[in-house]
Amino acid sequence: MNNKLMLMIPGPTPVPEAALLALAKHPIGHRTSEFSNILAEVTENLKWLHQTQSDVLMLNVSGTGAAEAGIINFLSSGDRILVGSNGKFGERWVEVGQAYGLNVEAITAEWGKPLDPALFAEKLQADTEKQIKAVIITHSETSTGVLNDLETINSHVKEHGEALIIVDAVTSLGAFNLPVDAWGLDVVASGSQKGYMIPPGLGFVSVSPKAWEAYKTAKLPKYYLDLGKYRKSTAKNTTPFTPPVNLIMALHATLRMMKEEGLESIFARHERLKNATRAAIKGLNLPLLGADSCASPAITAVAPQGVEADKIRSLMKKRFDIALAGGQDHLSNKIFRIGHLGFVSDRDILSCIASLEVALSELGYENFTPGAGVAAAARVFSQS
Amino acid sequence: MNNKLMLMIPGPTPVPEAALLALAKHPIGHRTSEFSNILAEVTENLKWLHQTQSDVLMLNVSGTGAAEAGIINFLSSGDRILVGSNGKFGERWVEVGQAYGLNVEAITAEWGKPLDPALFAEKLQADTEKQIKAVIITHSETSTGVLNDLETINSHVKEHGEALIIVDAVTSLGAFNLPVDAWGLDVVASGSQKGYMIPPGLGFVSVSPKAWEAYKTAKLPKYYLDLGKYRKSTAKNTTPFTPPVNLIMALHATLRMMKEEGLESIFARHERLKNATRAAIKGLNLPLLGADSCASPAITAVAPQGVEADKIRSLMKKRFDIALAGGQDHLSNKIFRIGHLGFVSDRDILSCIASLEVALSELGYENFTPGAGVAAAARVFSQS
Structure with a gap:
């Protein structure tokens, strides 16, 4: 399609x-x-x-x-x-x-x-x-x-x-x-x-x-x-x-x-998208590139272990038509980046994480409980 | 409308x-x-x-x-x-x-x-x-x-x-x-x-x-x-x-x-639009700013006598929703400019000239025979 x-x-x-x-x-x-x-x-x-x-x-x-x-x-x-x-x-x-x-x-x-x-x-x-x-x-x-x-x-x-x-x-x-x-x-x-x-x-x-x-x-x-x-x-x-x-x-x-929408709502939404994304990535036992204390509200960089970053991106694109960003320069193929900036809703994060779970499984990554990523994101959305 | x-x-x-x-x-x-x-x-x-x-x-x-x-x-x-x-x-x-x-x-x-x-x-x-x-x-x-x-x-x-x-x-x-x-x-x-x-x-x-x-x-x-x-x-x-x-x-x-369309056709079309526009303006007895020998294929500047350039532009906009350009700097209100560049057809020139005739009449400009502008443009289109 x-x-x-x-x-x-x-x-x-x-x-x-x-x-x-x-x-x-x-x-x-x-x-x-x-x-x-x-x-x-x-x-x-x-x-x-x-x-x-x-x-x-x-x-x-x-x-x-x-x-x-x-x-x-x-x-x-x-x-x-x-x-x-x-x-x-x-x-x-x-x-x-x-x-x-x-x-x-x-x-x-x-x-x-x-x-x-x-x-x-x-x-x-x-x-x-x-x-x-x-x-x-x-x-x-x-x-x-x-x-x-x-x-x-x-x-x-x-x-x-x-x-x-x-x-x-x-x-x-x-x-x-x-x-x-x-x-x-x-x-x-x-x-x-x-x-x-x-x-x-x-x-x-x-x-x-x-x-x-x-x-x-x-x-x-x-x-x-x-x-x-x-x-x-x-x-x-x-x-x-x-x-x-x-x-x-x-x-x-x-x-x-x-x-x-209002400035406060916009900032709160980005904060929520960031927190949900990071919780989900942790729920999938994937390492985040940066610490929570300095996390951008716009982009979350993930440094996967045991599965190539670009393979994840490629499968996410092919299987679900979701475009993720790659790493630049020496981080090429070491990280992938999820953008959650601008016209992005809670639902988009759930879509992305749910799709990511499928892609990870298809690539043989087994270090997570299926559903754990989505559940972690859902917890953030329920609480905020 | x-x-x-x-x-x-x-x-x-x-x-x-x-x-x-x-x-x-x-x-x-x-x-x-x-x-x-x-x-x-x-x-x-x-x-x-x-x-x-x-x-x-x-x-x-x-x-x-x-x-x-x-x-x-x-x-x-x-x-x-x-x-x-x-x-x-x-x-x-x-x-x-x-x-x-x-x-x-x-x-x-x-x-x-x-x-x-x-x-x-x-x-x-x-x-x-x-x-x-x-x-x-x-x-x-x-x-x-x-x-x-x-x-x-x-x-x-x-x-x-x-x-x-x-x-x-x-x-x-x-x-x-x-x-x-x-x-x-x-x-x-x-x-x-x-x-x-x-x-x-x-x-x-x-x-x-x-x-x-x-x-x-x-x-x-x-x-x-x-x-x-x-x-x-x-x-x-x-x-x-x-x-x-x-x-x-x-x-x-x-x-x-x-x-x-092809390069030759594109150039020929602009040449035709230019010639028809200039012929029409002459047919209306309005002075052209530049000589034929150095006329741009994209823009024709007209320096009207007896009627203000900006009044013509203003009425053309109001009456027919046709946007013409004005003069810049010291030519402000001294000239108006007709653009005939890009996605412009023979028909557009006829529309513009026919509308211009009406606007000129409404502004009290009488130094032309109604229809003369359109007829002059039509002659160019028929011959080329």
Whole structure:
């Protein structure tokens, strides 16, 4: 049977019907009052989602493009920055900094382990001359399912006083409580194919007043990624360049859905999906890659023993049309990742776990009691 | 009556049903063999459309992002470049060059007039030390409907030998014969919401072997716009960053439609639409902004006398739900622009002109014989 795909990867995530139908509409002109009205509402709702009174800008780029814009708009060649790196995306922001000639210091942790806030505190406290201009943190590391302790790291950045905190929130925004103003997050980057529940193609960057101050003297070259242009246009409910009209119409629909669900419910749902998934995996006696204390609300990485990760993924796809993500780089075939981000319900987790039990059995994995995974997930759902 | 919009602007252009339905499909994972197969066919068809054996790369950006990538990947700070500027987009490439610290020399013409190839010849011939590293030309200037004489300018670039020819073909590719290899065009940038017949969101850049040689020593900083990353991934039928999956599925559909129609038919159709539109405007005794000898196959700009351009646009929208484009910057309210690019048929031109006649009459413009516009367009269609 075709066309019954269930996406359980950390992006693209499942897209609700309202967004699919919006995508299928004939585009309208982007220099019209009709489109400006849509942009005005989208901008308001983006601020609501980011819990900020400051700017949230929308670019026609992937999450990487958004994060790059969030870095290069506020820095100059040679600036010293600290970059947390404990997975594929942390490594990427190190590369971006290097590509632009920044003085990058990577603060690393093993893939699957969280960043140690004390290492940041040490560097920041030692920097009495205030040369560190920014600290870049991947909040939810998509490659490993680790949630870094942004709040504590950010408290050290605040004590430092000079450095900006720049956050890759690609798989945490819309899944985990990230109060941009309350925490004083200067730059937060995200992408549409995650918590936003629409296909890939849009990136978002929130910018604090402090970051706009830094923008004034930042000298890295930019044009398409120049956030000042987006700020100016957004204030007039328009865009500096032709925007991806259909994706924005879809976003218009999903942001309304999110407002209807409410932030607290959204965060509680992701917490519940995470807990149920992790309980189920434990119930199946499969090792989790990361500890519960640093588990991402969006992705659960499993490091199976006695059965190959990619064989599980392959059978899940073939037998049940469920797409799971694999491991990246040195974790390839060592882990599989279950995405539970965005338009994902309790029922989806039950489907996924029940199917996983069948796949494991068919692959000869016998270290579990049939039904134990589903029962463990069910317990979480019954209790929450 | 709602939802009967007819887009006659130079982008977004009308989108055929096959593409709309592809947009409405649930996204699939971008790291799957299913998606790689789509990418492989799309890449082949992009090469066909560009008439090149070299690379055509696809980025998640607007046309401006594609053109910027096409500039910054092949140059270093301080490099001398010539930029043709006779409209909004020519001016934009001057700005991009300046933003990156290039030594930009703008070669200008009045908006509505074509660039003079002799001015390029002069500069290029005088440059015996071969310091000019690139010549940037907007082929079809969207803001004015002027088609610049790329072939002649390029012949001077070829005589120079050192400089790259970088082309903004955003509203010419897929409308006008642009044989990338036969003409030796080093870099050609375009965008999805034009001749490609899908909504905005994708940019394209073709790159010649000579441009790849320049890439090796080019030093401008870049990451998301680094074409080397796209080349590497495209060779493996994948993408360096999460691609806009749904837009690519739509492009997959429209490129098949284009192949079915055939390049010669596509170009002949645009030539016919252009000729019919211009004949009709002349039949209505309305002045055209540009001369026939430099008329874009994609956009016709009209500079009405005795009736305000924006009043015409406004009434055309209100009365017939036909969207026409306005003038930009100093041409605001001085011209209106009829887009006839992409998924536009002979019938659409007849609809547009017939409606325009009604609108002109209602606005008190009496300098034409009712029916004369339609009759002039009909003559072109009957003869071709």
